[in-house]
Amino acid sequence: xxxxxxxxxxxxxxxxxxxxxxxxxxxxxxxxxxxxxxxxxxxxxxxxxxxxxxxxxxxxxxxxxxxxxxxxxxxxxxxxxxxxxxxxxxxxxxxxxxxxxxxxxxxxxxxxxxxxxxxxxxxxxxxxxxxxxxxxxxxxxxxxxxxxxxxxxxxxxxxxxxxxxxxxxxxxxxxxxxxxxxxxxxxxxxxxxxxxxxxxxxxxxxxxxxxxxxxxxxxxxxxxxxxxxxxxxxxxxxxxxxxxxxxxxxxxxxxxxxxxxxxxxxxxxxxxxxxxxxxxxxxxxxxxxxxxxxxxxxxxxxxxxxxxxxxxxxxxxxxxxxxxxxxxxxxxxxxxxxxxxxxxxxxxxxxxxxxxxxxxxxxxxxxxxxxxxxxxxxxxxxxxxxxxx
Numbered sequence: 275x276x277x278x279x280x281x282x283x284x285x286x287x288x289x290x291x292x293x294x295x296x297x298x299x300x301x302x303x304x305x306x307x308x309x310x311x312x313x314x315x316x317x318x319x320x321x322x323x324x325x326x327x328x329x330x331x332x333x334x335x336x337x338x339x340x341x342x343x344x345x346x347x348x349x350x351x352x353x354x355x356x357x358x359x360x361x362x363x364x365x366x367x368x369x370x371x372x373x374x375x376x377x378x379x380x381x382x383x384x385x386x387x388x389x390x391x392x393x394x395x396x397x398x399x400x401x402x403x404x405x406x407x408x409x410x411x412x413x414x415x416x417x418x419x420x421x422x423x424x425x426x427x428x429x430x431x432x433x434x435x436x437x438x439x440x441x442x443x444x445x446x447x448x449x450x451x452x453x454x455x456x457x458x459x460x461x462x463x464x465x466x467x468x469x470x471x472x473x474x475x476x477x478x479x480x481x482x483x484x485x486x487x488x489x490x491x492x493x494x495x496x497x498x499x500x501x502x503x504x505x506x507x508x509x510x511x512x513x514x515x516x517x518x519x520x521x522x523x524x525x526x527x528x529x530x531x532x533x534x535x536x537x538x539x540x541x542x543x544x545x546x547x548x549x550x551x552x553x554x555x556x557x558x559x560x561x562x563x564x565x566x567x568x569x570x571x572x573x574x575x576x577x578x579x580x581x582x583x584x585x586x587x588x589x590x591x592x593x594x595x596x597x598x599x600x601x602x603x604x605x606x607x608x609x610x611x612x613x614x615x616x617x618x619x620x621x622x623x624x625x626x627x628x629x630x631x632x633x634x635x636x637x638x639x640x641x642x643x644x645x646x647x648x649x650x651x652x653x654x655x656x657x658x659x660x661x662x663x
Contacts (some may be wrong), residue, residue: 277443278526279320284355286593287318287433288338289416291358294429295334301395302388303332303426304414306402308368312428313599314401316527320355327365327410329402330356333391341365341387346469353532360387364410384417392418399426399472425635435604436595436618441528441643445597445620446485446651448530449640452523453654455488459521465539469493472519473506480523489522489601495538500634502590502626513539516633523600529601531622532655535635544632546663547583553662555579556637559593563641563648565617569594569607576625577609588627597622597640619643620651 291303307315308327316322319330319340326343328350339358342350343365350359360382367374392398396418400406403425406414415421437445458479463472473491480488493506499518511517520533535552537545555576562572576593580586596603597620605611605619615621619645626636637659640651650656 278448300399301397302391304400305330311405329392342377388418397422399424404649437620444526444528448525449651450484451480451483452530452532454483463517468508469506485523487524492520494518498562511538518635531638532652534639534658548632551583556659567615569611573609588630593625615643
């Protein structure tokens with residue numbers, strides 16, 4: 275079964291954006307992206323650059339223009355939801371200082387593209403203001419006469435927070451692949467093997483299961499478990515090491531992250547008490563992951579469990595965040611959040627304790643918020659967490 279975001283869904287996204295441009299009296303929206311900040315560009319065009327930069331220019335009326343760079347042009351035409359694909363010199367290879375010549379390529383300028391999408395207007399909103407390099411921003415500002423640039427990020431943020439059935443299906447598939455990868459990790463994360471061996475097993479298994487990309491693999495064993503987001507090393511895993519590892523798997527742009535806290539070899543009584551506190555918090559959180567629950571109430575409920583076990587000082591950040599085209603996105607509530615969770619939100623638990631004498635670790639599993647109990651996107655991790663030690 276080929277699970278994708280359809281051409282019609284991309285068209286619907288553009289229609290909603292154009293309606294918002296009309297409401298806000300904006301002439302066009304530019305959505306920037308590159309290899310590392312790809313989420314919003316993928317949302318509006320399905321394109322994800324390699325090495326190069328790109329942007330989707332969306333006029334208030336008419337079809338979008340995807341602007342990229344020459345080396346990725348064929349790939350962009352293959353992947354893009356839109357047929358109008360251009361090359362812009364400023365978007366070429368980002369990793370070398372030399373001026374590369376592309377004798378077979380044809381180029382458009384920012385001036386030409388902006389003239390088309392602004393249609394005589396001056397108001398350009400940009401998604402990705404914090405990501406665009408300063409020289410490119412200066413070129414944009416000087417490309418059109420008296421262009422008025424504003425931040426358009428909220429337009430995209432509002433659309434992305436509630437997932438469509440197709441988006442949920444992509445996240446579910448990413449979750450399936452991530453669970454396969456994590457099973458492989460747990461088999462190899464044993465005394466005598468290295469951290470990179472376990473991470474490699476996870477990534478390979480997820481790729482073999484159909485993953486488009488591995489966004490990251492966090493790994494720490496023993497004392498390194500306290501790194502919070504450390505990478506795997508050649509450290510040999512020892513008996514009794516706490517294993518802290520998160521696997522973020524991408525499918526059709528959508529990212530599922532899984533993490534299950536466990537001990538390689540024999541766990542001490544202290545480690546068991548520590549892990550059971552995490553599992554208890556995760557089970558309590560289940561009662562709050564539903565439509566209408568005030569987000570801050572969920573956070574406080576998890577905090578209450580840690581307080582009961584005298585673990586509050588090791589609770590370093592909120593226990594949930596949104597997921598989608600980014601590994602972590604809105605909503606990201608703290609204990610003071612007053613907004614309700616809404617059906618169609620997709621979230622990850624992120625229940626963590628770091629710096630405790632018996633170890634450091636966290637639980638990550640994906641869910642769809644519904645009117646009733648949350649729907650698991652990562653059932654293997656849900657089963658492990660529910661079972662506990």
